[in-house]
Amino acid sequence: MTTPYKRLNKDDAAVLMVDHQAGLLSLVRDIDPDKFKNNVLALADSAKYFGLPTILTTSFEDGPNGPLVPELKELFPEAPYIARPGQINAWDNEDFVAAVKATGKKQLIVAGVVTEVCVAFPVLSAIEEGYDVFVVTDASGTFNPLTRDAAWDRMSAAGAQLMSWFGLACELHRDWRNDIEGLGALFSNHIPDYRNLISSYNATPVTS
Amino acid sequence: MTTPYKRLNKDDAAVLMVDHQAGLLSLVRDIDPDKFKNNVLALADSAKYFGLPTILTTSFEDGPNGPLVPELKELFPEAPYIARPGQINAWDNEDFVAAVKATGKKQLIVAGVVTEVCVAFPVLSAIEEGYDVFVVTDASGTFNPLTRDAAWDRMSAAGAQLMSWFGLACELHRDWRNDIEGLGALFSNHIPDYRNLISSYNATPVTS
Amino acid sequence: MTTPYKRLNKDDAAVLMVDHQAGLLSLVRDIDPDKFKNNVLALADSAKYFGLPTILTTSFEDGPNGPLVPELKELFPEAPYIARPGQINAWDNEDFVAAVKATGKKQLIVAGVVTEVCVAFPVLSAIEEGYDVFVVTDASGTFNPLTRDAAWDRMSAAGAQLMSWFGLACELHRDWRNDIEGLGALFSNHIPDYRNLISSYNATPVTS
Amino acid sequence: MTTPYKRLNKDDAAVLMVDHQAGLLSLVRDIDPDKFKNNVLALADSAKYFGLPTILTTSFEDGPNGPLVPELKELFPEAPYIARPGQINAWDNEDFVAAVKATGKKQLIVAGVVTEVCVAFPVLSAIEEGYDVFVVTDASGTFNPLTRDAAWDRMSAAGAQLMSWFGLACELHRDWRNDIEGLGALFSNHIPDYRNLISSYNATPVTS
Amino acid sequence: MTTPYKRLNKDDAAVLMVDHQAGLLSLVRDIDPDKFKNNVLALADSAKYFGLPTILTTSFEDGPNGPLVPELKELFPEAPYIARPGQINAWDNEDFVAAVKATGKKQLIVAGVVTEVCVAFPVLSAIEEGYDVFVVTDASGTFNPLTRDAAWDRMSAAGAQLMSWFGLACELHRDWRNDIEGLGALFSNHIPDYRNLISSYNATPVTS
């Protein structure tokens, strides 16, 4: 009766980055800004590292919502970029859905700002159309824990899988032996504690 | 097996404001009073803005529970107003149910004080009668996070959708192009960070 | 597919107070002790007020777990009192189950210390035997929020309804007109904010 | 050896509102935005109500820091308004100091964004020049509680008095009989709980 | 250079209970209401137990601020009771100061609502007149931790001693042998954990 294990597979997955815009980010107050910036970039670097097709979309970027954060543009210069003219739910935009379908993937990884709107709406729409959807909770932000918890509940009840960017990277990588240095670099760049472990490990003198 | 996407539609929805009374509000301690007042008025302004039929109800307003907060009365002078003579669950009051049915809507948006009683009871009753019910969690308040979490769990398990007022407004609006200024004004009046974005945007001098 | 509205009914309900013992209470750290003491007594007073059959049980009360808190003994001098010789899950004690069955009720209201053991175990057992079970979350306590959240999740997944004592009292009472003074006194004795509302209301001089 | 009671007196006090700008406000994360907006406007309304000379100043308002929040401009259309061309410490700006001196007041009430810079710097400078300085802590904001606590410690050690806007209003008013309705309106507009007390009080029917 | 040990002495101390009124209590949000009610009554019971002269005062008790909480009236039926006609700082009321002077005590214990006004103002005034002042911090309440911290800083900088009701009771009692049962009863009535210790202690069976 419960959900079977839907496991992320790098050949089956695409990433949707929804509305990480300079203005909208000032609304995010359920995660500290230093941590949130790091999480978003960690997800983006993960998408890049695993070679996942990635789609960028924004809402009204010429108005107060502001431009997409420059780092995302730079990381994905070739990615489909859908500047939506008005649809709040990205799934209501035909170009966006077409871009998703063009990836041919059935596992959708979604993050965005704010959680209960820019994330939840396309998540619910995609589930309805039969996709397996994975929400990157720590690369998605909103006004406060109360609105976050309500949004998580709505998405989880609909069958979305709640993940962290770290869980996502580990599930995609499967085995350290596939590339120790690459995964280590990803973690070192985005997890200060892990970077310190590596620094200490590398610095340890010969002990015998 | 999971809940399909029940999407709010402004032609199908009605709003129930339950027991936002001056006395009962002193019981609300799971949300800061400045924020809570703002959220309740934001929901009310949203109902007004989208032209949703709205029903007001109170419990024992001549006693310690106190009168309905004046702003709600003023916003909805024509709304059905059911001062319940004693029923704690508004759905036990025939006039209230009649007013709900008279709207002809199948999507009910509910907020009130306190969450585990004035909200949860009619929510559970309405679900039982086949309505799709959306709880505006941040315009509903109660004694503390513990009682709130229990109430959310009970309602969610019964199939209620947990929303924020902002998520609700966005889901109802669908597309900014339906009315950019109207939605912008709603957000500017109730989200200080959004107001600041607009102020900065409008103040930016010609840069070329 | 979701849980139907199981509504507490004072003719169908019994209360189980499990292991509120002086020693075990020192383990409770997920609720402030002043608030917890009040919540437990509020539940007890509610059980008394609504005339619900109530069963008391303790675990090893002659050892470090300590005696049942004296107030509960005094409130329910005639109640079945099962001092379990060793069973941790009260439902493993035949006398306890017999006492429950003797009430003839199908709705069981459970509170106790600590939540993931003394509450969760009989709750899960009772659900398995077909009872409708209501957990009074704020009259149950445990080591910290982490262990509480895990316990709530386990019970909720099994179909238990999570309640507060206030929600329980309101659902049982149904209509203020059944006894305004009685319910008002119950609230005044256990909700300082409500008591203040009454004090202010009663003190207000004639204004015309 | 300790600080004597420096008591605010409405004939001796002036208010300095420092850098409450639309852009800078997005940096404030030690107070919830709904509450912070309310506190700033409450201080402004208090200044207005008590007729205190008020000075507005901004830093680089044509750049990313953004314009002064419009409400403050509207409340004090005649106030000295010093748009500083670059000085971070407002006290380094001769026009600002001149405006302060022109008030002829010896008690300076200061609030601003962010606390450890725009507030602390002029506070420390003014104390050095012999002023009695009162910091309105809840109408001043900064990055997080850690930077706030450090800033408070530095200002308090230098002899600044830490106040809330409510404490300030009460100390200035001295006696309700000076104007019951005026002070009541100030509180009703900025303290939801107080507004509710008034609503309940006014609504109470004749009881004899 | 530092403050010498000012030690409370039951022959030298008087207690001032300032504005614990049913309406004003709804403003107190820096302490949970169950705990706050308990702390205020614990202070009152301590004053009674040690036979300290106690003075009650209220502000505008016929208006929204509401009546003094009934328990305090009942505990101190003979105490000077100054219903101030309008002075916000109780020390501005001649009758209040006269009542304080009439006690002939030099150590003043102060608690009230709200901390930065009803407590801080008379505290600062009394220090200025040479009294040793002890603030019962946990029987005083205000809007939130931010305004509390600012108020504590202001009072502490002026030389007030910050106490808890428990610290106060212990400093006054000096030696358990002066009355074991009396002090034990005071603690048992107001500290659930202590009550449980006593219950367990008394219930322990003969072990040899």
Add this chain to the structure above:
Amino acid sequence: MTTPYKRLNKDDAAVLMVDHQAGLLSLVRDIDPDKFKNNVLALADSAKYFGLPTILTTSFEDGPNGPLVPELKELFPEAPYIARPGQINAWDNEDFVAAVKATGKKQLIVAGVVTEVCVAFPVLSAIEEGYDVFVVTDASGTFNPLTRDAAWDRMSAAGAQLMSWFGLACELHRDWRNDIEGLGALFSNHIPDYRNLISSYNATPVTS
């Protein structure tokens, strides 16, 4: 429709300790390190006490992840110890799965670091293969509450039971009479409050 009561039984259960390594532990920030160390050792001592087959596994222990914490090695010198060469999900390692199957148990108790990876992945895999899985939430740790909550939601939705080590020990023990001293010692060693209860109980002098 809800999960039936899956009850831990000491004859049916095995314990999997996944990646409690000295380096990885520096990543755990959702539980205080003193408490977390205690919880992990409490789980290990419980496994030992109930004689449950226990399997240890590590990931890359020669690199920055560091060695298994020495206490676990010492407690289970004979346990299967699978130092995985690279698989992140322990269930992807054939030796690990073989070791699990060799126990012949159908109830798997899992704890590890970090929760959303080293715990969640084998939990989901084991459920898929038909095991009943019990997660020891307080002996599992991760980066912060946000990533923990997402991981719990994913596991709970898949049918895992969320437990504390204390709940687990109590459910396995069933009846104090099976061994009072043994269980008492387990609790005394890992629950300071319980140890104090025992100390006080034992120290209580003959009272008659």
Add this chain to the structure above:
Amino acid sequence: MTTPYKRLNKDDAAVLMVDHQAGLLSLVRDIDPDKFKNNVLALADSAKYFGLPTILTTSFEDGPNGPLVPELKELFPEAPYIARPGQINAWDNEDFVAAVKATGKKQLIVAGVVTEVCVAFPVLSAIEEGYDVFVVTDASGTFNPLTRDAAWDRMSAAGAQLMSWFGLACELHRDWRNDIEGLGALFSNHIPDYRNLISSYNATPVTS
């Protein structure tokens, strides 16, 4: 004008452990019990390690306050042990003061339960008599952060130095070269993160 650097010196310091009794510990709720137990033992081990004269004292240990925690008795079998017959302030007990004076030390390190009484009272008394006093804040506990903060403020204002046990150990040790293994063992036993650093360091294989 400020306090000069009073630096702990192992030849000048004595340790006072005040009322760490099994019953009283149930009152401590401002620190998690696992952490608090560790901190108290870490202070005790530090006292032992540095060979500081240590004095134990208890209040009413035959009553509900309970016996001294057994670990302290075992660590200091030869230490002066003053079971006070009733004095709440240990400094009021002549034997205790005599024991302090007999150490011949001028730096007193104090920890105890509860902070505002058993710690603060002898701290204030000792300062008055000219001792330099160091409070081990994290080996002292009380009801909640509010009462702790008030107690810290009172002691700090009187000139006490607020320390952690770790700061104390480091200030006493001065130089790692005095005994690397000894200090390392002390830290490894009481700081899980430090133990992990050592485990990882020792386990690191030869890297060249």
Add this chain to the structure above:
Amino acid sequence: MTTPYKRLNKDDAAVLMVDHQAGLLSLVRDIDPDKFKNNVLALADSAKYFGLPTILTTSFEDGPNGPLVPELKELFPEAPYIARPGQINAWDNEDFVAAVKATGKKQLIVAGVVTEVCVAFPVLSAIEEGYDVFVVTDASGTFNPLTRDAAWDRMSAAGAQLMSWFGLACELHRDWRNDIEGLGALFSNHIPDYRNLISSYNATPVTS
């Protein structure tokens, strides 16, 4: 009687970075690791930007404490680097003190790990020798808020000024006109909210 305004001046100030080592950083739990890493690098970049003489020092970097974090080494390749052979208080190391004196500066800016030891000890020693000392509180870390608060109290009582890195940068810069781009870049690199303001500002299209 209070501290005069000691104002940072870039010609008078030097920066001491004490023990930011890869191993010790795992002990820091009073600040989130993403934020802490950012704060330390922000302080380092500020020191670089303002051309302040900077001194690096470490404790036992060949042991478990680990190496200095690589970024600091890279930023200050020419800085005095004192790898202390054992002294815990850096001021006990003659080379360190000589390096400080060689700067010829009288204002010392100090940050390090952990706050109550590596920061507090040299801070107290430097004050004793007549330096003006500024603690960068948010680039210093320790075990938990409790030990941090005690350390801050000790340093503040001795006359240290508590700062944030942002306050420090602003006080050193004095006037935006000294270098708008440079300061803007510093903020953009270390304050995500500020970077977003700049992104939005730059992206705003011509509006007329």
